[in-house]
Amino acid sequence: MKCRVCREPAVIDIRRHNANFCVEHFLRLCRDQVVKAIDRHEMLRPTDRVLVAISGGKDSLALWDILVALGYEADGLYLGLGIGDYSASSEGFARRFAEERGLSLEVVDLQEEYGFNVPEGARAARRVPCSACGLSKRHLFDEAARRGEYDAVATGHNLDDEAAVLFGNVLRWQQDYLGRQRPVLPAGCGFPRKVKPLVRLGEREMAAYCVLRGIEYMVEECPMAVGNKHLGYKEALNAIEEQSPGSKHDFYFGYLDRVVDRFGESAGRDGSDIGTCARCGAPAGNEVCAFCRLLERVGGADPGHRSEPAGTGNRTSVSIGPTRVGTTGGVTGARQ
Amino acid sequence: MKCRVCREPAVIDIRRHNANFCVEHFLRLCRDQVVKAIDRHEMLRPTDRVLVAISGGKDSLALWDILVALGYEADGLYLGLGIGDYSASSEGFARRFAEERGLSLEVVDLQEEYGFNVPEGARAARRVPCSACGLSKRHLFDEAARRGEYDAVATGHNLDDEAAVLFGNVLRWQQDYLGRQRPVLPAGCGFPRKVKPLVRLGEREMAAYCVLRGIEYMVEECPMAVGNKHLGYKEALNAIEEQSPGSKHDFYFGYLDRVVDRFGESAGRDGSDIGTCARCGAPAGNEVCAFCRLLERVGGADPGHRSEPAGTGNRTSVSIGPTRVGTTGGVTGARQ
Numbered sequence: 001m002k003c004r005v006c007r008e009p010a011v012i013d014i015r016r017h018n019a020n021f022c023v024e025h026f027l028r029l030c031r032d033q034v035v036k037a038i039d040r041h042e043m044l045r046p047t048d049r050v051l052v053a054i055s056g057g058k059d060s061l062a063l064w065d066i067l068v069a070l071g072y073e074a075d076g077l078y079l080g081l082g083i084g085d086y087s088a089s090s091e092g093f094a095r096r097f098a099e100e101r102g103l104s105l106e107v108v109d110l111q112e113e114y115g116f117n118v119p120e121g122a123r124a125a126r127r128v129p130c131s132a133c134g135l136s137k138r139h140l141f142d143e144a145a146r147r148g149e150y151d152a153v154a155t156g157h158n159l160d161d162e163a164a165v166l167f168g169n170v171l172r173w174q175q176d177y178l179g180r181q182r183p184v185l186p187a188g189c190g191f192p193r194k195v196k197p198l199v200r201l202g203e204r205e206m207a208a209y210c211v212l213r214g215i216e217y218m219v220e221e222c223p224m225a226v227g228n229k230h231l232g233y234k235e236a237l238n239a240i241e242e243q244s245p246g247s248k249h250d251f252y253f254g255y256l257d258r259v260v261d262r263f264g265e266s267a268g269r270d271g272s273d274i275g276t277c278a279r280c281g282a283p284a285g286n287e288v289c290a291f292c293r294l295l296e297r298v299g300g301a302d303p304g305h306r307s308e309p310a311g312t313g314n315r316t317s318v319s320i321g322p323t324r325v326g327t328t329g330g331v332t333g334a335r336q
Numbered sequence: 337m338k339c340r341v342c343r344e345p346a347v348i349d350i351r352r353h354n355a356n357f358c359v360e361h362f363l364r365l366c367r368d369q370v371v372k373a374i375d376r377h378e379m380l381r382p383t384d385r386v387l388v389a390i391s392g393g394k395d396s397l398a399l400w401d402i403l404v405a406l407g408y409e410a411d412g413l414y415l416g417l418g419i420g421d422y423s424a425s426s427e428g429f430a431r432r433f434a435e436e437r438g439l440s441l442e443v444v445d446l447q448e449e450y451g452f453n454v455p456e457g458a459r460a461a462r463r464v465p466c467s468a469c470g471l472s473k474r475h476l477f478d479e480a481a482r483r484g485e486y487d488a489v490a491t492g493h494n495l496d497d498e499a500a501v502l503f504g505n506v507l508r509w510q511q512d513y514l515g516r517q518r519p520v521l522p523a524g525c526g527f528p529r530k531v532k533p534l535v536r537l538g539e540r541e542m543a544a545y546c547v548l549r550g551i552e553y554m555v556e557e558c559p560m561a562v563g564n565k566h567l568g569y570k571e572a573l574n575a576i577e578e579q580s581p582g583s584k585h586d587f588y589f590g591y592l593d594r595v596v597d598r599f600g601e602s603a604g605r606d607g608s609d610i611g612t613c614a615r616c617g618a619p620a621g622n623e624v625c626a627f628c629r630l631l632e633r634v635g636g637a638d639p640g641h642r643s644e645p646a647g648t649g650n651r652t653s654v655s656i657g658p659t660r661v662g663t664t665g666g667v668t669g670a671r672q
Contacts, residue, residue, distance in 0.1 A: 170506055171576065171583055173590040232579045236572040240507065243568045247507055254509040262598045 012208050015245035023212050030209050033200040034066050041183045043195035048151035050074040051192075053141050054097075054105065056090030056218040058210045059156030061097050063198055065213060067154065068103065074154070077144050079137055080109035082117020083224055090218045097215065108140060116298040118224065124298035129224035132294060139291035143282060145192035152193040160203040162196065163248040164233040166255055171233075179264020182256065189274040190283035199252070348544050351581035359548050366545050369536040370402050377519045379531035384487035386410040387528075389477050390433075390441065392426030392554040394546045395492030397433050399534055401549060403490065404439065410490070413480050415473055416445035418453020419560055426554045433551065444476060452634040454560065460634035465560035468630060475627035479618060481528035488529040496539040498532065499584040500569040502591055507569075515600020518592065525610040526619035535588070 001010040003022035010020030014029075021029055038044050052064045054076040067074040078094040081087050091107065098105035111117045121136065122129040145153045157165075162183070169177045187193040198206065210217050225231060240247045276282070277289035284290070295301065337346040339358035346356030350365075357365055374380050388400045390412040403410040414430040417423050427443065434441035447453045457472065458465040481489045493501075498519070505513045523529040534542065546553050561567060576583045612618070613625035620626070631637065 171587045173587070173595050175594065229580065232576060236575050239572050239575070240568060244565065251507045251509070258511065259509050 011212070012205075014202075014205065016202075016241075016249055018245070026205075027209065027212060030062070030201060030205060031066055031069060034063075034197045035070065037183065037197050037200045038195075041195075041199075043184050043197055044072065044152060044154075046071070048072065049149070050195075051141070051145050051148060051150040051153050052076050053137070053153060053155045054078045054094045055156070056093035056097075057156070058206045058215075058217045058219075059158050059161075059198060059203075061093070061156075061215050061217050062206050062209045062213070063154060063156040064097070064103070065101075065209075065215060067197070068101070074103075075148070075150075076103060076105040077141060078105060078107045079140055080107060080111065081133060081136070082109075082111045083119065083222060086218075086220065086223055089220075093216060093218045097217075106144065108144070110136060110140075114295060115301050116295070121294055121298050122224075125294050128228065130228055130230070133224065135290050135294060139282065139289065142191055143280075146190070150192060152187075152195050154195050154197055156198055156206075157196040158198040158201050158203055158206055159248055159252060160234055160237070162199050163237055163252045164230055166252055167233045167237055168229060175263050179260070182260060190276070200249075202248070347548070348541075350538075350541065352538075352577075352585055354581070362541075363545065363548060366398070366537060366541060367402055367405060370399075370533045371406065373519065373533050373536045374531075377531075377535075379520050379533055380408065380488060380490075382407070384408065385485070386531075387477070387481050387484060387486040387489050388412050389473070389489060389491045390414045390430045391492070392429035392433075393492070394542045394551075394553045394555075395494050395497075395534060395539075397429070397492075397551050397553050398542045398545045398549070399490060399492040400433070400439070401437075401545075401551060403533070404437070410439075411484070411486075412439060412441040413477060414441060414443045415476055416443060416447065417469060417472070418445075418447045419455065419558060422554075422556065422559055425556075429552060429554045433553075442480065444480070446472060446476075450631060451637050452631070457630055457634050458560075461630050464564070466564055466566070469560065471626050471630060475618065475625065478527055479616075482526070486528060488523075488531050490531050490533055492534055492542075493532040494534040494537050494539055494542055495584055495588060496570055496573070498535050499573055499588045500566055502588055503569045503573055504565060511599050515596070518596060526612070536585075538584070 001013060001020045002008065003010045003025050004017075004019040005025040005028075006022060008022045011023055012026050013020045044050065050067060050072050052060065052067065052074050054060045054064060056078065060076075064074060064076055076094065076098055078091060080091055094105060095107070097103070110121075116124070118129055118133045118136065121127075122132040125132050127135075141153050141155075144150075162181075166178075166181055169181060183196045183199045185191075185194040201209075209215075221231070237248055237251075273285050274283050275285075275287070277284035277292055278287050279292040280289060282289050282291070286293075288296075337349060337356045338344065339346045339361050340353075340355040341361040341364075342358060344358045346358055348362050349356045380386065386403060386408050388396065388403060388410050390396045390400060392414065396412075400410060400412055412430065412434055414427060416427055430441060431443070433439070446457075452460070454465055454469045454472065457463075458468040461468050463471075477489050477491075480486075498517075502514075502517055505517060519532045519535045521527075521530040537545075545551075557567070573584055573587075609621050610619050611621075611623070613620040613628055614623050615628040616625060618625050618627070622629075624632075
């Protein structure tokens with residue numbers, strides 16, 4: 001097994017590329033694929049300040065690593081979701097990654113900041129955990145990007161993730177989701193731009209990238225996600241990919257190249273139905289945003305609206321290395 | 337486990353209906369689902385003469401049984417594809433079914449009529465067997481419908497089949513196929529109407545229908561199809577269905593209800609590119625139809641164009657019961 005580029009011994013084969021790579025050229029391939037994704041989909045300008053959504057898993061840490069290597073000004077934001085040991089371990093991986101590299105990581109703890117965790121939130125809202133979690137993450141990343149004045153939020157969704165989401169949306173023909181499933185969602189109506197620079201790289205490649213770069217990451221899947229539909233879609237697509245390498249790539253990029261426009265005229269938000277949340281000031285389709293409705297059901301509170309003085313709040317906004325993210329005061333201000 | 341209708345002991349559960357049924361009400365359900373499919377998609381008028389494509393498997397025999405039970409004038413056509421023991425056994429099941437019920441079955445043997453079989457045809461055409469087979473079947477069923485002046489050709493494609501085909505088309509986003517994937521293809525340009533009355537019934541239900549009706553059928557899958565992509569798609573969807581009963585139904589009917597029109601304005605053939613095959617007279621997109629091109633590559637011959645006198649041909653057109661299908665002379669005439 002020889003590297004396609006240099007003919008030296010290879011360490012990994014990528015069946016959908018029908019090629020093998022040595023360490024050096026595999027790492028270069030990963031960076032090149034990120035560059036290609038960013039260019040083709042006009043995700044980022046070279047001077048953009050990027051907020052990277054960090055989970056402590058392989059994808060988000062590899063993404064952060066690559067964006068920094070490519071010269072982007074990229075800070076991390078980790079959300080403590082309160083999912084027992086899983087969250088504690090994940091946070092450790094995120095903190096160590098940032099510390100060792102002198103990168104700026106903000107940590108926001110849902111329990112300490114808002115008085116609830118994902119398992120409680122899901123129960124109170126009678127949602128599946130992944131739904132309450134996704135809602136909270138979107139809200140808090142958007143908010144952090146606004147107050148930190150970042151140009152974009154980057155998430156570590158890889159090809160396997162996106163193909164599985166597309167498969168789920170196709171299985172139910174959820175046309176509104178289908179129209180919006182693009183690797184870039186432009187800024188608009190108070191929402192920051194969202195980009196997914198890893199869409200050209202698979203799950204296995206991201207794990208290999210971390211191993212070869214010496215990045216330690218949280219290997220375990222989130223215990224709340226076990227048995228969820230998304231993982232079922234991944235397994236189904238893995239079986240197809242095994243039979244026909246390249247199927248996931250063709251499915252996802254065929255959709256972007258030829259079909260997505262049939263489901264939505266443009267990637268933009270038209271804004272006609274977006275106002276401002278009466279409680280937190282975030283952009284919202286209703287009078288009160290979905291996150292504040294979740295807060296209400298779970299009996300939690302927005303720290304900006306708690307009865308006790310702001311100084312007694314439990315916010316543990318932590319920055320390691322050069323701090324670019326706003327402080328607690330800034331957050332409260334932004335919300336009011 | 338009690339029957340949803342009569343509360344007597346049930347013999348089958350159908351998870352996507354979240355219900356169990358006794359023999360009587362399960363058989364009624366199957367017929368009702370066929371009636372519903374025929375009505376909703378305007379497949380057949382009560383007086384239509386229907387040619388049923390018979391393979392000897394559970395779906396085609398159950399379809400024939402149900403159409404006759406519903407009062408349709410339905411004859412069968414079996415094609416001997418020359419796939420060794422598989423074809424010999426399948427033909428036996430088809431013949432016995434027709435014989436025992438006094439139904440009219442025509443048998444056309446590819447080897448005897450056209451001088452090749454599916455394995456040879458696939459090799460010569462460098463196509464996968466299922467492709468050469470499908471091409472031959474479409475051509476010969478269309479032709480038989482024309483010469484027999486049938487109003488429609490009915491095939492036994494069930495919900496599992498259609499969902500798997502849709503999945504395959506979606507995985508590659510084959511937009512031309514997607515636009516045409518409907519349970520009815522209207523007649524036009526010399527092609528007969530094609531209908532799929534079993535689209536509301538799953539594979540397992542069709543097997544149960546045959547067992548409960550005492551219909552003996554060819555259980556084995558076609559040996560040429562083993563390991564093909566279509567079966568892989570079925571397995572992937574089965575895993576999804578296991579997790580979420582009703583997924584296949586929602587996938588297929590959601591597509592028909594809300595999405596198919598995005599891929600094709602209408603189900604009709606516009607005919608702008610359809611002429612007549614210079615060799616056999618069938619409608620064709622090119623000067624020579626795909627079947628005659630296959631014949632040429634395989635070194636076979638259309639019986640209407642063989643050098644030996646027509647009377648010496650090997651055609652074994654067999655009718656059991658009242659004969660409505662044209663004879664060899666009729667066939668040759670129709671082709672010239």
